[in-house]
Amino acid sequence: MRIGIDLGGTKIEGVVLADSGAPLFRQRVASPSHNYDNIIDAIASMVAQFEREIGRQATVGVGTPGAPSIHSGLMKNANSTVINGKPLKADLEQALNREVRLANDANCFALSEAVDGAGSGQQVVFGVILGTGVGGGLVVDSQPLLGRNFLGGEWGHNPLPGANEHRRCYCGSSDCIETYLCGSGLLRSAKRLNPAIESTHDLAQRAQEGESSALAVIEAYAAALAKALATVINIADPDIIVLGGGLSNIDALYPLLNNQLAGSVFGRECQTSVVKALHGDASGVRGAAWLWPAA
Template structure:
C-alpha cells in the first residue's frame, strides 16, 4: 500500500492507495501547528492504524508547503511553525522504522497528474499552480525533479521578464513578494496578482471571482483587463517554456478554472517562443484538491 499525507496549514489529508493506484482509504485530520511531537504522533498513529486495518507495512509519502534543506535535512515551512528547522523525515523514519519520502506540495500536485494514465508515457510534464500564489513542479519520465536545493520549479520567484515589464505600461507597479524580493512573477500572474493588477489599473478592488463573472457578463472594462492579463501571462510562460521546453503543461489553482485561458494562451504564447518551437499542450488539472495526497503517495513509485 502507498500512504499519502497532504499537509496544509489547517488540515492533513490522508489517503491509502493499492497497487492499482486506487484509493482505498481517506481521512482528514487537524494539523498541529506549534507542537512538533504532536505532529509526529498524528502522522505515526495514522500510519500504524492503517497498517493494522490493511494488514500491510505501508509506504509513506508527505507533501508539505515548504522545502527540506538538502545539506542537513531541516525543514523550512512558512505556515506550520512547529516544523521549521526540524528533521521531520529522519524523525518519522526512526518512529516508523521504514523509509519516508517528503516533497514540496506543488511537486506532489504535478506528480499526481503525471501518473494519470493519459500522461504516464509523457517524457516531461510541467505543473503550474495559478492560485493565491504562483508556483510549479517538474516531472521527467515519471519522477519529480527537485534540483540541487529542492527548489526546482519555484518559478514564482523568478523576476518579471523585461518584455512583460514593458507590457505593464508607463507606470508599472513594483509589488513586494513574500520572499522579501520585488518583481517576482508570483506577485503578478497569480490569483492575488490578477486582483492587484486590476486594482492598480482601475482604482478599485475586485476579487478574481468577481473579475471573471464580469468578464462573462460582457463588462467591456473587465474584458479589456482580462485580455491584458492573458497577454502578460503568455509573455511570462513563453520565457518559462523556452527554458524548460515541456511536452505537457498542467494548470492547477483557482485561476486554472478560467476557460478563457485555454482558448487564448496557446496561440499567444507561440509569439514569445523561439521560431522553431511550438507551444506545449496546456491542460487543466484532472485531480483538483485530491492531487496533493495522490502525489504524496506516489512519491514511493519513483526510483
C-alpha cells in the same frame, strides 16, 4: 500499496492508493499547525489508521510546504512556519519506523498529474499551482526533478518578464512572477480597472458574464502568464503544462494561453499545450503517494 500525506497549513489530508492508482481510503483532519510534535503525531496516527484498514504496512510519501535545506536538512521556506528549522523527514521516519519520502507540494502536484492525470503518457510535464502563491514542479519520465539545490520547478520566484512595478515579494526580491500571478496579485491588478471587483471568484464570474473590465483583466493575466511560462518552455521544453490551484478554474485562461504562448517562446513556434489538472485538489496528496513509484 501507497499512502500519501498532504501536510497543509490548515489541514492534513491522507489517501491510500492501490497499485492501479484507485483511491481506497481518504481522510482529512485539521492540522495542529502551531505545535510541531502534534503534527508528527497526527501524521503517524493517520498512517496507523490506514494500515489497520488495509491490513498491511504501506509506503509513505509526504507533500510539504517548503523544502529541506541542502546544508542542514532542516525545513525552510514553509508557510506552515512551525516546521521551519525542524528535521521533519527524520522525525517522521522515527515515528513511523520506516523510510519516508518527502517532496514540495508543487512537485507532488506535478507528479500526480504526470503519472495518471492530465499529463499521463507525456515524458516531460511541468505542473503549476496558481493560488495563494505560485509554485511549480518538473517531472521527467514520472520522476520529479528536484535538482541539486531542491529548487527544481521553483519558477514563481523568477522575475516576471517585462514587469516594472517593483512589487515586493516575501522572498526578498521584487517583481517575482508570484507577486503578479498569485490570487492577491491578480486581484490587485483587477481592482485597478474596476474597484468593485471583490475577489478572484467575483472576477471570474464577471468575465463569464461578459463584463468588459473583467475580460480585460483576464486577458492581461493570460498574457503575463504566457510570458512567464515561455521562460520554462525555453529551458525545459515540456510536452505539456498542467495548471492547478484556485485560479486554474478560470476556464477562459486556456484558449488565451494556448493562442499566446507561441508569441513569447523563442522561435515563435510552440506545440506545448496548457491544460487543467485532472485530479484537481486531490493531486497533491496523490502525488505524495506516487513518490514511491511502481517497483
